[in-house]
Amino acid sequence: MARLPGFAKLSPTERIEALLKEGLLTWDEAQILKEQKGLPLSIADQLTENVLSTFDLPFSLAPYFLINGRDYVLPMVTEEPSVVAAASFAAKLIQRSGGFTTQVHQRQMIGEIALTDVEDRNTASKRILEDKETLLQMANEAYPSIVKRGGGARDLWVENKGDFLIVYLAVDPKEAMGANMLNTMLEALTDRIQELSGGQALMAILSNLATRSLVSARCAIDFKALSRNPEEAIEIAHRMELASQLAQVDPYRAATHNKGIFNGIDALVLATGNDWRAIEAGAHAYATQSGSYKGLSHWTSQPEEKKLYGEITLPMPVATKGGSIGLNPTVQVSNRLLGEPSAIELAGIIASLGLAQNFAALKALVTTGIQAGHMKLQARSLALLAGAKEEEVPRLVSQLLENKPFNLEKAQTLLQELRK
CATH class of the missing domain: 1.10.8.660 (Helicase, Ruva Protein; domain 3)
Structure with a gap:
């Protein structure tokens, strides 16, 4: 895949022509962008309520991303100045040091049935867990199509929290978003769970804290990529490590640190038709797992290796099917530009963009200043x-x-x- 040198200096039409020439777009997809044939009003009117029109945002491209040994150009939907330029700058610099590597730990969505008025919680928990295999089978029977695609209910466990006994269900949704799937399964289990526990179900609903859909992205940047001056490069790497540490101990800094990460993540999540609100909610909740709010990324300077190591881990339950993904023509163009990735691949790409965005912001902060x-x-x-x-x-x-x-x-x- 081409790395598109000089892309920023072209006009929008010239950029589209360059993508067409490189085979990254078909002629029809190029026309969608040239003629701004985004979401049709007729479809928008079916997606939500009281529709008047559609609302446009800039649709941009960040080239130079090398992820798991493969070149990518990343579509980004954002109106914020500097975000796309910063991502492209970081990607180009990190590319010279080998790019990003990613790891998707799992891809499962979690839902819960919250029970109240359970007289004997220990006995109720035991009875539910003894019936676990039957309950998983019931969940899969409630949504058989996902089983045919290789997914389905994978695990069930029980936790005692406050006044509630909570039954959690983990489901592999494959390429889908999984919200309707998970809620359907939970509703199918509710009566049986109430019977086993002797309690009342307050609600059965998916959770956006997708701790079983974690993704990590990493990079190792040569000091010489930070500055031509070796002493200055060492100082920049050290200051970036300190900036990373600050976001681990100061929630005021952590909030802005993570907001910068999501400047990139939100832009790509939106471009691919995924629910950026769900991704943000889950990631910010994940950032509090230690008991206080912390930065999602870590940077470590290793002077003896002359490298700066970066890493980010966060929930990333994105999909390539379902929701409005198949309804918006521009979303389809985004997926084409990305090479039609699987949900697991897309999660890694998005995490890499978040880490790139964070690198650019921290480097600016500890050198010239972000302003x-x-x-x-x-x-x-x-x-x-x-x-x-x-x-x-x-x-x-x-x-x-x-x-x-x-x-x-x-x-x-x-x-x-x-x-x-």
Whole structure:
């Protein structure tokens, strides 16, 4: 797969043509992007309620990703300045050191039946677990199509928490999102669980804390990729390790640390038609597993090896089937650009993007500062808001950068002067 050198310097149409030339898009898919044939209003009206129109966001591409020895270009849907550029910068730098490796530990969704008014919880737990194999069979009979595809109910366990006895069910949904599947299975078990426990089911519902859908992404970056100056490279790696440690002890920093990770993750999750709210909820809950909120990534400097090691582990229960994935033409283009990955492969790709985004943010923070990277894009946004035409934007941006601090009023004034 091509790495698309000079991609950022092309116009949107030229970028699409480059993808077409490299065989990353078909002609029909290229037309979807060129003509902005996104989600049809007729389908949008069936997806949710009280629909008026559809809402557009920039659909971008981050090249240079080397993941498990394979080149990728990653579609990203985001309006935030610098995010795509930062991801591409990090990917290109990490690519030179061997890229990313990923590991998907499992792919199972978890649901729960919460029971109240259980008089003897120990006896109830014992009875439920003695009936485990029958209960798993009942769950699979409630959704036989997933069994035919090689998935289905895999495990069942019981925990005593507060006033509740909770029965958990783990299901392998294969390529699907699994929400309807899991809820159907849980509802099929509810009467039998109540009978075995003597309690009342308060609810039967999936959980977004998908601790059995964990994915890890790792990279090892040569110090020479951080700076041409060996001493400066050592210092950058050390400061990035310290920044990583800060996110482990300070929840105020951890929140922003993880938000930066999700700048990338959300953009790719959205581009592939997955539920970014569910992914965020699960990951932020996972970040509190130790009892306090912590950063999801870790960076470790090894001066003797002249390498900076990065790692991220988080729940990533994404899918390639189900939900609105098959309904949005642009989502189908995204999957084509990614090479039609499986759900497991997609999870690893997304985790790699999150780690790349985190690398770029931390490197900027401990060197030039994050604000410096935003200034040019902020100036460009102000130029457009001020009403600059395409040919006027570069000159106005240059003048704004020479006249800091800048705001919309200054942009409008400078634009008037340019037009005299």
